[in-house]
Amino acid sequence: MNITEAKQKFIEQWGILATQWGINRTMAQVHALLLISDKNMSTDDIMAALSISRGNANMNVRELMNWNLVRKVIAPGDRKEYFTAEKDMWKVAMNIMEQRKKRELDPMVKLLDELSKVEGDKRNPEIKSFADSMNNIKKFSEQADKIMGVMIKAEENWFWGSFLKIFK
Amino acid sequence: MNITEAKQKFIEQWGILATQWGINRTMAQVHALLLISDKNMSTDDIMAALSISRGNANMNVRELMNWNLVRKVIAPGDRKEYFTAEKDMWKVAMNIMEQRKKRELDPMVKLLDELSKVEGDKRNPEIKSFADSMNNIKKFSEQADKIMGVMIKAEENWFWGSFLKIFK
DNA sequence: CTGAATTTTCAATAATTATTGAAAATTCAG
DNA sequence: CTGAATTTTCAATAATTATTGAAAATTCAG
Missing domain, CATH: 1.10.10.10 (Winged helix-like DNA-binding domain superfamily/Winged helix DNA-binding domain)
Structure with missing residues (x-):
């Protein structure tokens, strides 16, 4: 070729x-x-x-x-x-993450926030279950958000290196 | 609501x-x-x-x-x-990662592998530059691949917990 | 300023992707 | 086995998304 x-x-x-x-x-x-x-x-x-x-x-x-x-x-x-x-693939990936976080994850966390405040008696199992689901997804989203935030800030190579070292 | x-x-x-x-x-x-x-x-x-x-x-x-x-x-x-x-969002995310890794990252690494063996004199700057690009992207993909592999295997909560602890 | 070079917009159209729903295939209770 | 219930397929069509290219807007050398 x-x-x-x-x-x-x-x-x-x-x-x-x-x-x-x-x-x-x-x-x-x-x-x-x-x-x-x-x-x-x-x-x-x-x-x-x-x-x-x-x-x-x-x-x-x-x-x-x-x-x-x-x-x-x-x-x-x-x-x-x-x-x-931009030729540095680490930066490329971080820029993409940053934009997607801003455009997609942030609005999702906002929505889940609203929805977890659903009206109604929490003793109603359907309502309880839905509120639990929302909280569950919200917690996950917030963790993902946090991790992405940290990764985006940590642009140095030592970070990437230490990250790899820990997880082989 | x-x-x-x-x-x-x-x-x-x-x-x-x-x-x-x-x-x-x-x-x-x-x-x-x-x-x-x-x-x-x-x-x-x-x-x-x-x-x-x-x-x-x-x-x-x-x-x-x-x-x-x-x-x-x-x-x-x-x-x-x-x-x-599946209701556990961690598992949901891991399943999605696993499938995408298999369907997209793996073929990409394979392609880059082929392309980095491009024919021609490495003293030709165009060829040198292209081969370097391929190696660069390949290294990044392999790292991403490795990390995803580790995350997928580590399904326990302690992993998630320690991951967060390290990076605040 | 002027106007040629260049970039941007956007309505029309092309290309792609998703959906329908009826026909075919499959499953399984009796 | 039989045949009704259920699932799956797939060609036709609908909906969505991407692309064109000419007109409008912008830029800037002179």
């Missing part, structure tokens, strides 16, 4: 994997493309590399910037904007 | 959250329904509760069984099959 084939295969597979995680396939492909590219790329470069439209390229690049996975780079003396991806 | 409203709201929101994770909304709703249900439910019960067709109910219940999130229960003297969900 030569380098061009390998790159194509990686981009393709990264896209497929992404769809299983609820991420737009093209967005993942743009990400993959920038991940394995030495050079910063313009919207036109991305359009050409992935055979997608300008609107599509623009939209997905901006979405990747929202996730802090891609940065805009301006080349002096050039009107075009160029893009580059 | 009364108990019926609360249950409906929970099912609805759980479904919305799930779509962001690449999970079929109806599947998540069936899961939520069984999670907060005291009683075991038949396909007909699920159809009625969520206003979905028989085929849809059947398909999603079976998919949830593949994920080890739902079990079939047979009631003596009854032809119908009933279903019940």
Whole structure:
């Protein structure tokens, strides 16, 4: 397999994997493309590399910037904007976690909070059981939230190292 | 808010959250329904509760069984099959992790393995850079894989407890 | 300022994914 | 075995999501 084939295969597979995680396939492909590219790329470069439209390229690049996975780079003396991806996979994973935590876990904890205050007599088994379920899920969510928070803050490698040491 | 409203709201929101994770909304709703249900439910019960067709109910219940999130229960003297969900959220999370690890992380590590053996002269910067990227991502994936493996095996509460203690 | 280069928006459309429901297959009480 | 009850399949269709590409908006060199 030569380098061009390998790159194509990686981009393709990264896209497929992404769809299983609820991420737009093209967005993942743009990400993959920038991940394995030495050079910063313009919207036109991305359009050409992935055979997608300008609107599509623009939209997905901006979405990747929202996730802090891609940065805009301006080349002096050039009107075009160029893009580059965060290459450190630990940071990539942490950024994704951080965004998902903010967008999904936080609202869920809020909802569970409300729902655990359901009206009605706690001696009614149905109500008791439901309130228990909510508390149960809430506790779990809060723990997950806490752990993600700690991991996100701990960006140093020593953390990753010690984490691995403990759990082999 | 009364108990019926609360249950409906929970099912609805759980479904919305799930779509962001690449999970079929109806599947998540069936899961939520069984999670907060005291009683075991038949396909007909699920159809009625969520206003979905028989085929849809059947398909999603079976998919949830593949994920080890739902079990079939047979009631003596009854032809119908009933279903019940795993209620322990720790186990729920571990089952989901285990399945995703098997279905997604494992194939990814395999792909990266192949791609890091890309042909060509390593003194060519493009090839060198690509091989480095692959190794980088592979190392990260293997670490993630290892950690998930350890977490899945450690089903006891002491683990969860000590995990929290270490990282506050 | 001007206007060409570039980016962004968004309605129309294409592609993908989920759902229905009837037919086929299976199960099991009698 | 039989046949009614139940589960499963799957082609047709509905619903959702992604993409296009041209028009509008923005940017900035001169």
